[in-house]
Amino acid sequence: MTNAKLGEALRLLGVGEAACRVYLALLDAAPAPLGAVGRAAGLGGAELAAAYGELVDAGLASAAAKDGEVVAPVPPAAGLEILARHRAAELEESRIAVGGAFESFRRHRLAAYNDHLVEVVTGDAIGPRMRQAWASAREQIRQFDSPPYVPIAGATEDALATLARGVTQRVVYSQASLEHPAKLSTVIEPCIEAGEQARVLPSVPVKLLIIDEAYALVSLSIQEADVVNTVLVVQPCGLLSALVALFEQSWRTALPFHGRTARPAGLPPADRRLLRLLAGGASDEVIARELGVSRRTLFRRLQVLMARLGAANRFQMALQAQRSGWL
Template identity: 65%
Template sequence: MDKSKVAEALRGLGIGAGAVRVYLVLLETAPAPLAEVGAAAGLKGERLSAAYGELVDVGLARGAVEDGDLAAPLPPGVALKALTSRRAAEAHESGIAVAGAFEAFRRLRLPAHHDDLVEVVTGEDVGRRARQAWAGARTEIRQLDTPPYDSVGSGTGLALETLARGITQRVVYSRAALELPGNLAANIEPCIAAGDDARVLPSLPVKLIIIDDAYALVSLSIAEVDVHNTLLLVQPCGLFSALVALFEQTWQQALPFFPGAPGPLPPRLPPAERRLLALLAAGVSDDDIALELGISRRTLSRRVEVLMARTGASTRFQMALQVQRRGWL
């Protein structure tokens, strides 16, 4: 018998130190006169009576009133169940008490600080908290994506890992995100191919990530000076609801980008032309499209003219309508 483990277990059940010492002696010497048990445990008089009485009260020992009475332990099954239930109930009540105390504290501080609803994250903590957010998603991530970025492609790995876990991702990209050199091929298209539901708008009012219905990350980036080192972490509240509404409204206004990807391309449209049309539909400038496709402006213009001829359109707007009707994009 490992006395130290037994003693630790008894103390964990709320048994006092004196009663624990008496119980360990009982396990080795009982049945024995209570006085002898007390002597072996280093207790006598009222201290012995109190310690042994505690064991009797919880059902771990049989009654012994006088020092000459035989003391002995009882089978612990029923007693241990009762003790375990009692400790669980006490722990539950303690948890309620602590939670109540914190709520009282929160109510006193909330009017002045609101620190439990909005948290300001700065510096190196920005990347760490963003990684934690993506890893903690359970059902859906909604995102408004626009430069500046702390580093191009820094979130692509997180997005791909999240998609691999079966998490739904809806992303609205700004035109600036598509025009950023290398960003489309290296970061945006791999996510779309992995299952991102992507749309695009000429511009976005804010950089935003909403994790499930749990909280939102709002970047306080400054595009003019390419600063991205502060964000707000917003818990469910009126502001959170407004951010969700902002995303949903933006999503409705945005145009699909590579809808249905990954999937078979329409047989009447080669992949290169489909990509060109997607960039045109997204509002990317001719210079940036040529750079992204690795072709000259002259070649780009010739390809656009060919597409317009195939659709019978005299303007790019008419071509866009025809492409939409034919399901080429």
């Protein structure tokens, strides 16, 4: 091994530069008087004494004669083991110190960052923030829709404009959405006709709007109290991932509401609406109200449709309508 490599190895073990020079001189000249070793290493006086003392403490040198003037290197096994342990202890202390400093940094930075993970929007600010969300969508919108509703002027137009831009829109409606006065005819059906993918569940777990993978708006609405005055804006984090997973799971279990876009020949639009409402779980009262007919007329239409489809009950009628492309 060259002197340069040996010196680097000693320095890696924690031996100082001056002590390395003295040790190399010892290997070349010892046993020899300490002064001669110092001259070979280019050291003298207190500097030489300190470097030699470091080697003695490390177990790498000792006196070769009783008078202590002649010195020599000693077998390094024990000394190197001590140095290695000291070095390992120092490295561990450094690792703990650096790791602790980073953890402190992370905690402070995360605490500051968390202030922006969830934003609370209340009152009159909800409408503009919702419209901004629709306008910012680039790829897809995922939504849970359920009453109570915040009156937002132009909301339907925003949804239609988003669809027109080619943004995929998937909405899971609650049954209460279909039964909400005028919601079906003025909001749901126009969006479906424009390309919205709609499904229905008896209820949805939360009012939710997910914009691309960027953020989500969660309404803290309470239907029983008709409270719709607070919305949470959730930025990318574990909570947003959980909301996306919740939507996708609900989407898989929800029933298709709009079905195929092809219009079967000879099926009046009113009957198609009737079948949609029926498949969505709307009650007879709601269906009759949405169609603007009496319940007696509704029953008569149902009987005609059941006969056309060869169904013995409403369930069979809905199933046959789906198979025939009427839903």
